[in-house]
Structure formats: structure tokens, C-alpha cells
Amino acid sequence: xxxxxxxxxxxxxxxxxxxxxxxxxxxxxxxxxxxxxxxxxxxxxxxxxxxxxxxxxxxxxxxxxxxxxxxxxxxxxxxxxxxxxxxxxxxxxxxxxxxxxxxxxxxxxxxxxxxxxxxxxxxxxxxxxxxxxxxxxxxxxxxxxxxxxxxxxxxxxxxxxxxxxxxxxxxxxxxxxxxxxxxxxxxxxxxxxxxxxxxxxxxxxxxxxxxxxxxxxxxxxxxxxxxxxxxxxxxxxxxxxxx
Amino acid sequence: xxxxxxxxxxxxxxxxxxxxxxxxxxxxxxxxxxxxxxxxxxxxxxxxxxxxxxxxxxxxxxxxxxxxxxxxxxxxxxxxxxxxxxxxxxxxxxxxxxxxxxxxxxxxxxxxxxxxxxxxxxxxxxxxxxxxxxxxxxxxxxxxxxxxxxxxxxxxxxxxxxxxxxxxxxxxxxxxxxxxxxxxxxxxxxxxxx
Numbered sequence: 001x002x003x004x005x006x007x008x009x010x011x012x013x014x015x016x017x018x019x020x021x022x023x024x025x026x027x028x029x030x031x032x033x034x035x036x037x038x039x040x041x042x043x044x045x046x047x048x049x050x051x052x053x054x055x056x057x058x059x060x061x062x063x064x065x066x067x068x069x070x071x072x073x074x075x076x077x078x079x080x081x082x083x084x085x086x087x088x089x090x091x092x093x094x095x096x097x098x099x100x101x102x103x104x105x106x107x108x109x110x111x112x113x114x115x116x117x118x119x120x121x122x123x124x125x126x127x128x129x130x131x132x133x134x135x136x137x138x139x140x141x142x143x144x145x146x147x148x149x150x151x152x153x154x155x156x157x158x159x160x161x162x163x164x165x166x167x168x169x170x171x172x173x174x175x176x177x178x179x180x181x182x183x184x185x186x187x188x189x190x191x192x193x194x195x196x197x198x199x200x201x202x203x204x205x206x207x208x209x210x211x212x213x214x215x216x217x218x219x220x221x222x223x224x225x226x227x228x229x230x231x232x233x234x235x236x237x238x239x240x241x242x243x
Numbered sequence: 244x245x246x247x248x249x250x251x252x253x254x255x256x257x258x259x260x261x262x263x264x265x266x267x268x269x270x271x272x273x274x275x276x277x278x279x280x281x282x283x284x285x286x287x288x289x290x291x292x293x294x295x296x297x298x299x300x301x302x303x304x305x306x307x308x309x310x311x312x313x314x315x316x317x318x319x320x321x322x323x324x325x326x327x328x329x330x331x332x333x334x335x336x337x338x339x340x341x342x343x344x345x346x347x348x349x350x351x352x353x354x355x356x357x358x359x360x361x362x363x364x365x366x367x368x369x370x371x372x373x374x375x376x377x378x379x380x381x382x383x384x385x386x387x388x389x390x391x392x393x394x395x396x397x398x399x400x401x402x403x404x405x406x407x408x409x410x411x412x413x414x415x416x417x418x419x420x421x422x423x424x425x426x427x428x429x430x431x432x433x434x435x436x437x
Contacts, residue, residue, distance in 0.1 A: 014423050017325070019332045019398050044316040049430050051321045052376070053395050056369035059278035060285050066295040067273060070302055075266065181311025215307070230333075232303035 006038075013042035017050055027226060034183030073232070075139050132204050134214035134239035138162075144235050145190060147174070147214055149204040151243070156187060156198040163193040164235065170218040174198070175229055176239070177213040186223035190216065201225070214239045254319035261309040273302055276320065280327045286366070287331040287398040297334050301327045332398045363392035371429075379429035383422060390415055391422030 015021040016029050033039045130151040138144045144164060149156045158174070166172050172192060175184040187207075188198035200207060216235040223229070252275035260268035277298060284294040284301075304326055312322055367388055371377040380388070386408055393399040393407055405415035 014427075015419075018394050018419070018423070019328065020394050020400055020419060022336070022400050040316065044313075047317055047321050047325050049426060049435070050395065051318070051324065052374040052430065052435060053367060053370040054279075054283060054320075054324050055373055056366045057279065057282040057286055057396070060282040060291075060294075061278045062281045062295050062298055066299060067270075067277070070273070070299045073299065074269075074303055074306055181308065181313075232300060233307045236307060 009039055009042050013039065014046045017043055017046040027228070030183060030228060031226065034178070128242055130241075130243040132208040132211075132239060133242050134237060136214055136216060136235040136237035138235055143237075145174075145214075145216065145237075147239075148242075149200065149208070151205050151241075153204050154200045154202070156200055156204070157195065158188075158190050158198060159195040160191065160193050164190070164216070166192045166218060170220060171222055172216050172234075173219040173223050173229070175215045175217065175223075175233075176208065176211040177215055177236075178210045179212045182210070184215065184229055186225065186227055187214075189222045208239060208241075211239050213237065255314050258305075258309050258312050258314075258319055258322075261306060262312065269302075269306060272305070276323055277302075279320070280323060283324055284327050284331040286363075286396045287328065287335055293334060294331070297327065297330045301330050304330070328398070335398050363396040364389050366396050367392035374430070374433065374435060376426075376429040376433050376435075379432060380425060383425050386410070387418045387422045387425075390418035391426070394419055 012021060012029050012032075016026065016033075021029060029039075033043060132149050132151065134145075134147040135143055136145040136147070143161045146159045146161055147156055156174075164172050171189045174187040174190050176187055177184045187200070190196060190198075213236060215229075215233040215237075217229040217231040217233055219230055252271055254272065254275065257268045257272040257275075261272060280301065281294055281298050284297045285291060288294045288297065301323070305323065312319070317325070364385075368377065371380050383391075389408060390404050393404050397403075399407065401412050401416045401419065404410075404419065405412040408415065408418075410418075
């Protein structure tokens with residue numbers, strides 16, 4: 001089916017934004033949306049049109065508890081007032097998105113030097129093999145999960161740098177986040193501590209070529225191919241090419 | 244066109260700072276937009292607790308994905324409303340919220356609208372009037388306007404709309420389709436979202 005004929009695209013886009021596109025058709029269109037700038041534009045135009053309707057919705061002030069809970073969920077154990085240390089920490093955190101990739105690589109280099117077996121190969125030389133490496137941090141910027149895969153490999157090694165709190169009935173689902181806000185795709189379930197090796201559906205090169213970040217959500221069941229994250233990202237961090 | 248909350252905050256700048264993980268920009272964005280966004284979620288879920296939960300999830304999403312916001316594609320409020328509506332619609336359809344069409348609206352919604360069945364249509368009419376396209380949209384009959392309003396404000400799908408308006412599903416679909424065609428024509432004619 002050709003989704004990209006302009007008229008068809010416009011009809012799908014408007015029913016998608018309105019919400020009357022449902023079930024499998026909705027998920028399929030979301031995948032088209034991730035890959036097609038024309039679809040994004042059509043959706044953007046309809047969002048803009050519907051904002052006319054949103055303008056008349058009477059506001060409703062959330063309870064203060066909603067903000068407090070949001071703050072706790074996003075920034076657990078955050079220091080209330082920025083003391084000397086707090087200010088230093090918050091500066092560090094705001095610089096984190098820029099320095100994160102570099103810091104991640106440096107830490108990975110250190111870890112990989114100590115444990116070359118982590119990527120499943122003892123390099124014949126001092127040089128590290130060409131790999132994709134991801135380092136996920138929690139809301140406070142503490143490194144939590146290290147993920148690595150040989151460039152042409154089909155396995156992803158995952159190591160928990162600190163235990164992850166996974167509530168009963170949930171799993172910690174790992175996602176790859178493509179560049180420019182593309183639709184995340186699932187990689188597998190990570191354990192709450194220790195390490196694991198996840199089988200990849202394709203070679204790392206094909207899967208991660210365009211991926212800039214990895215993230216973990218808590219899901220009620222392991223995500224299937226084509227699924228989208230249902231929960232918020234509890235861990236997130238850069239994914240970089242190690243060559 | 245001015246949303247009711249009329250935030251004086253510079254939303255594009257706040258979003259840009261949030262994309263750089265600047266925590267100090269997060270609360271001002273929340274404060275400036277939360278009431279309007281909760282209103283949108285509440286209309287769909289008809290449950291304040293669930294709507295506040297959706298609001299929180301939406302803002303977690305905003306914190307993590309602010310970098311994907313494209314100022315050239317959408318205004319900040321449009322982008323935020325879209326996140327909230329998608330989350331509210333997902334929550335509605337995952338069955339976590341009881342909201343049969345027969346369920347009475349709670350006190351807060353009743354305070355907004357005397358007759359709950361007419362409320363979505365009143366919102367639609369207000370929105371069209373504010374955008375000064377009510378004259379153009381007058382070509383639609385009451386059922387067409389109601390179908391569009393139920394889909395947009397209540398997150399209803401075609402089968403819900405058919406049930407609520409006591410019509411065959413095919414008819415409900417045609418009403419929504421006609422409503423959307425007309426909305427686009429009127430907005431384009433008025434120079435909005437062309």
C-alpha cells in the first residue's frame with residue numbers, strides 16, 4: 001500500500017491527529033511517520049489546524065501534588081535548595097547532555113580495557129574493536145547501564161552498573177532512539193542487576209547506524225517489534241560509535 | 244488567536260533550554276501550560292486523577308524528548324497538546340479509565356457545562372468563533388459538528404460516535420470526514436494552517 005500519495009497521506013494524517021485512526025492502522029502510520037518527512041509535515045499541519053479547537057478548552061489547574069510527584073519521578077532525591085554542592089551538581093547535570101557522549105566513551109574505554117571479554121572478543125592488538133557503545137544514566141546522571149555491541153555483531157552485551165528498581169509485574173525494556181526524534185524501537189529486556197547478552201534481529205551496523213541514544217522504560221510485558229514505549233524513560237543516555 | 248491560559252512565558256526558549264537538560268527551565272514551562280493541558284486531558288478522560296497522571300507522563304516525555312521539538316513544524320503549545328492528547332487517548336483506550344458514554348460527568352465538568360452531552364459541541368462552536376470561521380463552518384449540520392466535537396474533545400472513535408449519536412458507523416465516519424474536509428477548507432480560506 002502506498003502511504004505516501006498526498007491525498008491518502010492527508011486523510012491518514014488528519015485521522016491520526018484527531019485520534020480516530022486506531023489499533024494496527026495507528027501503529028503502522030506511526031512507523032510511516034518516523035520515516036517520512038512528508039508524513040510529519042502533514043501531521044504538523046493538522047496539529048496546527050486542530051489547535052483552533054483546543055483553544056476553547058477551559059483550563060483546569062492541576063493540584064500542587066501533581067507537580068511534586070512529577071518532580072520526584074523525574075528528579076528523585078533532588079536537593080531542595082541549590083547549596084554549593086547542589087549548584088555544582090546541577091551545573092554538571094546541565095552540561096551532561098553535551099559532555100555525556102564523551103564521558104560515556106571515556107568510561108566505556110576504561111571498562112572495556114579492564115574487561116575486554118565484555119564485547120565477546122579479546123582484541124589482538126591494544127586497539128578496541130569497532131563497536132557501538134551506549135551508556136544509560138538515571139535521572140540524577142548516575143551511570144546505570146552499559147550496552148555494547150561489535151559493529152558487525154548480532155549480540156548486545158548489557159551490564160548493569162547499579163541495580164535498576166523494576167516493580168513487580170514490570171520489565172525493564174531497552175529501546176534504541178534514532179536521530180532527529182525518530183520512532184524508538186525495542187532491543188530487548190535488561191535484567192535488574194548483573195549482565196546479559198541480548199540477541200539482535202539484525203547486525204549492529206544496520207540497527208544502530210542512525211541511533212544516537214538508548215533508553216529504558218518499565219513495561220508490563222517485553223515490547224514486540226513495531227511497539228512504542230508505553231512508559232517514561234527511566235534511564236537514558238548516548239549511543240556512540242567506538243571508531 | 245489566544246489560548247485561555249495566555250502564557251506570558253517564552254515557550255520556544257524554555258523548550259530549547261529543556262532540550263539542553265536545563266532543569267531551571269522545566270518548572271516555568273509546566274506552570275505556564277499545565278492548566279490548559281490538564282483541561283485537554285480531563286475532557287478526554289473525565290477523571291481528574293487519571294488526567295493528572297497523563298499530564299505527568301506527558302511532561303516526563305517533554306523532559307526527555309524536548310530535543311525532538313521542531314519549532315519550524317509546530318508552535319510549542321500545539322506540540323504539547325499533541326503529546327497530552329496522544330497520552331490521554333492511549334490511556335482511554337487501554338481501558339484504564341471507566342468512561343462509558345452513560346457515565347455522568349463529575350462536578351467539575353458539570354460546572355463547566357450545564358448539559359454534558361452538549362459540552363463538546365459548545366467547545367467546538369467556541370473554538371470556531373474564536374478563529375472566526377464559525378460562519379464558514381455553518382454549512383455543517385448539527386450531527387456533523389457533534390461527531391467532530393466528540394472525536395476531538397472526547398477522544399471517541401467512529402464506533403463510539405455512532406453509539407452516542409445513534410447512527411450507523413458508516414454514517415458517523417462520513418460525518419467526521421465531512422467535518423474535517425470543511426474544517427480544512429474554512430481554515431485555509433481564513434489563512435490558518437494553509
